[in-house]
Amino acid sequence: VGQVETFEFQAEAQQLLQLMIHSVYANKDVFLRELVSNASDALDKLRLQSLIDKELDADTGDLRIELAADPAQRTLTVRDNGIGMTRDQVIELIGTIARSGTAEFVSRWQQAKQDGTAELIGKFGIGFYSSFMVADRVVMITRRAGEAEATRWESTGSGTYEISTVADAAPGTSVTLHLKPADEDDQLHDYTDPAVLRRIVKRYSDFIAWPIRMSEPDTDQPATLNSRKALWSRPAADITPDEYTEFYRHVSHDWTDPLETIHLRAEGALEFDALLFLPTRAPYDLFSRDARRGVQLYIKRVFIMDDCQALLPEYLRFVKGVVDSADLSLNVSREILQQDRQIQTIHRRLVKKVLGTLKDMLAKDPERYTGFWREFGQAVKEGLVNDPDNRAAILDVVQLASTRDPARPTTLREYAERMTPDQTEIFYLVGEQRTTLANSPHLEAFAANGVEVLLLHDPVDAMWVEMVGDYDGKPFASASRGEVDLKTPSDQAPDSGDYTELLAWLGTRLGEKVKQVRLSTRLTTSAACLVSDAFDAPPALERLYRAMGQ
Ligand code: ADP
Ligand code: MG
Secondary structure, three states, rough: OOOOEEEEHHHHHHHHHHHOOOOOOOOOOOOHHHHHHHHHHHHHHHHHHHOOOOOOOOOOOOOOOOEEEEOOOOEEEEEOOOOOHHHHHHHHHHHHOOOOOOHHHHHHHHEEEHHHHHHHHHHHHHHHHHHOOOOEEEEEEOOOOOOOOOOEEEOOOOOOEEEEOOOOOOOEEEEEEEEEOOOOOOOOOOOOOHHHHHHHHHHHHOOOOOEEEOOOOOOOOOOOOOOOHHHHHHHHOOHHHHHHHHHHHHHHHHOEEEEEEEEEEOOOOOOEEEEEEEOOOOOOOOOOOOOOOOEEEEEEOEEEEOOOOOOOOHHOOOEEEEEEEOOOOOOOOOHHHOHHHHHHHHHHHHHHHHHHHHHHHHHHHHHHHHOOOOOHHHHHHHHHOOOOOHHHHHHHEEEEEEEOOOOOOOEEHHHHOOOOOOOOOOOEEEEEOOHHHHHOHHHHHHOOOOOOOOEOOOOOOOHHHHHHHHOOOEEEOOOEEOOOOOOOOHHHOHHHHEEEEEEEEHHHHHHHHHHOOOOOOOOOOOOOOOOOOOOOOHHHHHHHHOOOOO
């Protein structure tokens, strides 16, 4: 054993660890699921790496996960012979919360202190640190495939961890938990008891493709605990909701239940299986550029890649799951994937399927749908700008705030059904906040005439509403533009002659700041409002252009 070095956990990592140590979860069993899930990922990566890199000196003949319990020492070891980690990777991956946008994390953290923390961790996936729910000391020894030396990591989870180099260790990773003192009354959660381990693996990790083995005291042959069936290749009728949920958690690294499960088997010219999920909650990084996306690609049951961007468009980046095709060539690379005709076909089918699922949910369970839309609607609307082919299908599932009931969003179809007999356009107002919009003087004439106006307050709204043009033949028209054709009773129309002097005076006072000062019939209680010309970019779009440096 080489020299021992001590490191400090990153601040956010320390906070998460504290939460684990003073465990907020009733259900501590899930630590095993997390360790098995990491081991499974590591085996996937090694198999893939050995396919790509023929030089790699790695034994992939018997890839497996092993559990070894020692009741006398009160330890449990989870071992895999997968890809392993280098010393630097251990520091980066285990010492920090590698994926967190730091500022975002801290602010959510403060917020979560009020709302309860379970929610927060759901968004992060609890991962490796969940070991500290059940252990007061964790030792990890890991050797990266192709490297001679291994790294030993040890921590009690309180502030610091120790790292040293080990000369001879088996390839892969072993994680040894020194379990907290046993609770005599709680035999269901004694993690040195083979029966307990067997039950937990069955419950959470049955579908893991690699064997999860455990030696039991009275037999020589290690038993395989999981049935190893790829869930997506089984008929949907045979799969329980629980099995879907556990699989979702494995692929998504999420903690919560999925909102919707989409299990698709395509037959015919191009065969593939897809098992996709819509999450219940948006990840904290939905709008950050390097957010991890959710669909894994398998070819003939062989894991090819995480985060396969070619399978779904960016605006559906929150969809999680797996696509498995027997018809793709095993040596596809990320670079050529985007051009692959078969991948393009799968992409088209999946977009249709996801949008169709949204449409069904909206029709059958509007309340649940509104929950979905609150989390992901802003992302979906990007599709109105970026995916003209599916624009109509997206317009069908869009929900927007409206003056009719600012607290309850409306669909465009519902809006169209409520249009007044004389109304030919769909009116909208773009701005930054719904409340400011709802109080805008631009709305006065519309309110007076009983005409509903959509209140568009997401940044992306300004873009799509300009590009889309119309819904079902009814053009979108901004309520803030100069000439709005509302049927105003003629007795209210002011006589501009009375105001010539006032208008001239306002014109000189405001000078360059405005193009023109004119009388309007659009106000009922406010004295004045700003409007833009019919062909000017709306203010929100102007701000967006400015933000993009144009
Ligand atoms: P996540 O699995 O969601 O990325 P974890 O906290 O579970 O988060 O793990 C953090 C990272 O540590 C993993 O992404 C992986 O890179 C690395 N890691 C954890 N366990 C193993 C393992 N058994 N073998 C190789 N790498 C591992
Ligand atoms: Mg993990």
